[in-house]
Amino acid sequence: MQTLQLKTLSRDELDAFIESLDEKLFRAAQLWSWLYQKNIVDFGHMTNLAKEFRIHLLEKTTAKRLDLIHLNHSESTGTQKFLWQLEDGQQIESVYIPEGSRRTVCVSTQVGCAMGCTFCATGRMGLIRNLSEYEILEQVLSIWDRINEKPTNIVVMGMGEPFQNYENVIKSLTILNHVDGAAMGARKITISTCGIVPRILQFAKERQPFKLAISLNATTDAVRSRIMPINRKYPLKELMKAAKYYSHHTRKRITFEYVLIKDVNDTSEDAGRLLKLLQDLPCKINLIAYNATSGKYARPDEAVIKRFAKQIESICAPVILRLSKGDDINGACGQLLVEKVNVF
Ligand code: SF4
Known part of the structure; x- marks a missing residue:
């Protein structure tokens, strides 16, 4: 029998x-609290559970953590990048980013990614498989265990396109959000998509409580299709229509991410078009200067980054220029790429 x-x-x-084990229902509440409120995985430490019930659990189930096989720690920023090994030998990465009172965990949702964005290291791996709900949420719980403090924020921006693994992503975040468990606030959880239009509409219609970010990165179809192939399927006009639907339907503000890449999307004309695209939309813009991984793109000069940021400041939305913490350990946006670590 497989262990659950x-x-x-x-x-x-x-x-x-729990009912199928002929146990009283309140045992489920107790177990849930140990797993998610206290973040305990060892049944032996769950002291208010009857001994027989614990033996039952031990025989039939597990709550074990992900196996950590490598940890990178940036001395300068405190950012940590975790490489986990999954049951089937696949590997994924998560990043922990401390910033003031915020403790943010960036989680992966797939092994690799099928979207093939040309500026992204993960895109070069292709898609290997979706992560299960457990593999997604355990990244947060395992990091919580290691840093000894509960994370305050979750960004679903690691390896993979979350909306290509929609059910598992929503289920894992709903579990982490549950008020009797980890109770991680939905407003502190952001899902970032490259623009899978039907899923944006579904996310809006279901009124999911989590925040939405859209990775935009270009202001013309020609450039966006070149750097983000998904744009050929869902071009800018359709994407912006879906964004407006989301905004209207949920009354929530979207975050648009714009990775500034030298000589690709960093001109004054780009900034002007960006202003126009977002002018009627309550939104926030995350401007991220490209982090060089090995490849054909480069980070714009500081003066260009500042000019671009200044130009789009006039938009009603707040502009956040992200300094991409963690780029000294390849833990910043677009840099998650598992180069297999051999443990044997
Ligand atoms: S940017 Fe996101 S969607 Fe695009 S290839 Fe990378 S992980 Fe996939």
């Missing part, structure tokens, strides 16, 4: 499982 990973279960599914 308890963290694949939603709160309701845990109830059903």
